[in-house]
Amino acid sequence: MATKNITVVGAGLVGSLLSIYLAKKGHIVNVYERRPDMRSAAIPAGRSINLALSDRGWRGLEGAGIGDAIRAIAIPMSGRMMHGVDGTLNYQPYGKEGQAINSVSRRILNMTLMDCAEQYPNITLHFNHRATDCDIDAPWVAFENTHTGEQSRVESDIIIGSDGAFSAIRERMQKTDRYNFSQDYLEHAYKELTIPPADDGGFRMEKNALHIWARKSFMMIALPNTDGSFTCTLFFPYKGEVSFEQLRTEDDVRVFFNEYFPDAVPMMPTLIEDFFGNPTSSLVTMRAFPWVYGNTAALIGDAAHAIVPFYGQGMNCGFEDCVVMSDCIDASGGDWTAAFANYERNRKPNGDAIAQLALDNFIEMRDKVADPDFLLRKKIEAKLHAEYPRSFTPLYTLVTFSPDVPYSEALRRGRENDTLMDAILAIPGVHDRWDDEDVRSAVQSFVQ
């Protein structure tokens, strides 16, 4: 297969990983990143401090040979720990024994990917390069050096836009004829807060769980970090009766947190500084089509499908994009038009599906997880999965622990599960009499 000169725009998680996949095939890869090198500069690593890595993401990392390096710094979270307003805790496993999602530092993960990329002689990372324009026909990308102000125009055979939700490459593609595009913002914003380590350096709450304070119209979550701290994220409306716009003074914030998160407040000594010091950030779903342009340009990761974070799948989906893109290139025998077309055909429906699943899961996380009926439903789903593993798999397991099941199939099967669960829960006394003969045979008739 002919060696190509490839310009990758964006050295975030997905751009860095993809460059490794491309370099392994022998291509010459130049990666341009708007920000300074986060390995030498004390800059924020991007949108969120930690991420939930799950099976699709692992598959992507394994392909680049850095699974073990990341495993060493990942904290498994085997379930949700729900915090009631009265401080009661309720634990719900995400899957079977041994299944877990993993809290990983975005910064360390990105730095590891960059280090790995730089070990390839045919990858060059260029920092402080902001894409200002591009021509996807030529193709070339124009950059401005954000330090020197110098302008340059980089010609190559192929442009990959891995430059995130507000992708400059996608913006150029949006100007082509009949381009489909949408951006939909949630009415909720997010703000990161901190629970520092205990005085002895240990964790102040259960380490191996994702903590959720579900409060119907809003929620806070917390993920563990290796230093014993937790990063909390408050997902909260911009406007309205209970909203960011109402929390103006330090007292407003204290009263609000004491009312809704009383068990968390004593663990958050820097609450007020964090609340007023950290940004209030928006949450957007972006859909675009097409993702590719002939044999010269392709979008990947958030540039193609920015999603809300509620399924913890943004990065995992982006890494899966890299695996599929790599497979499509291998299968195409050097025909990049075919490779890109197959990549798009495979991934677009799955990008749409995970976007929808992520929106749905916000409702589930903030509202339903606090509902006893919902917890019961989850317990029955787990039982069904244990007894009928071929016929019934819970949606969460399909999305998170089943990398061979495409997101679009997970979405479809999740809807079928709902219909099935409605029928099973309508059996009188199903939860108390699970093992009675009549209930067992009724359940069996639905599942099989």
Next chain:
Amino acid sequence: MATKNITVVGAGLVGSLLSIYLAKKGHIVNVYERRPDMRSAAIPAGRSINLALSDRGWRGLEGAGIGDAIRAIAIPMSGRMMHGVDGTLNYQPYGKEGQAINSVSRRILNMTLMDCAEQYPNITLHFNHRATDCDIDAPWVAFENTHTGEQSRVESDIIIGSDGAFSAIRERMQKTDRYNFSQDYLEHAYKELTIPPADDGGFRMEKNALHIWARKSFMMIALPNTDGSFTCTLFFPYKGEVSFEQLRTEDDVRVFFNEYFPDAVPMMPTLIEDFFGNPTSSLVTMRAFPWVYGNTAALIGDAAHAIVPFYGQGMNCGFEDCVVMSDCIDASGGDWTAAFANYERNRKPNGDAIAQLALDNFIEMRDKVADPDFLLRKKIEAKLHAEYPRSFTPLYTLVTFSPDVPYSEALRRGRENDTLMDAILAIPGVHDRWDDEDVRSAVQSFVQ
């Protein structure tokens, strides 16, 4: 109420009508139109040659006092005339006796609205003015005179964007924080063609019908004009096995039309010239939110909600926007922020609903109308409506002939109708035994 200086951008159907409503309240209205004055220049009147005016549109025109003037040039179409491939005709009324949609020339309608607007001393129309920029805070709009190249900046109290699907005013609003927006193109394009009058000046087909050649994945329609001609529109895929890209030569076009529209071909002497001379145009749905900005800017018509043409409601919805905007201004007692907020709250869900209904109706028109089961369903719906007028109203009647029912309610009730019709059609032999006692009582139990 204080007199306001209002800049209306776009003197199309909706901009012209709205200017009349605003002028009647005493405001000073300047309307800026990109194109030359269509009353003196031989320019195309815009996207489509004729339109289907129905009850919501009439209500808008009555409010401006030009209902009678338009009625004089409108041709009532009381039903669909379906043309089979073998030339058989099948007629289906749109509603009850006396109900009809109306074929109206876009050009004459727009010219009449402009003439009417210019009778108000407080309305000034400015042609050849293309909006190049605007500031919705200030507010001002910058224009370029397309004849002289002269640049100007127009300050006013309020900007109304009635500048269509590719609105310059909306483009500026899209740059505000967290703006929701989508553009979705169909894979079908449209092309206008002509059936001229017969040699004796009469109509070559039934005058008082909307003609449809439904061919599953595509269709042609024809609407009558007052000069005895029909304007045909072919809705046809851009790409694929049977598509515009396959019709390259005159022979390709002849073979295709002879195969799919054999009864129309003898009536289309200019088919080849029309096909290659007229543009192939795209079909887009645009959704945006918000539509208003404080008390300084608002979007209306296609600028707020461009929809596909398959329910014939684009203009009707835009005229209804004008009526609601006018009512909201009257009810607000001079508080334009409240007036705009109420207009948006009222109209956004209805804009979304008619966008969806229009997409749904494309499937119905091109695919289902040729299906005997569908025709039967329509007949039963009409019977139900006749017998139970309070409980059951067909969707088409809700959208087209029920201006007191908002589009969003029509959409909801249409979905309920589908559930009901599925149940009724499941009654064995329902169509043959409509008047049998058991069928009647079963139907009654569903409807009431």
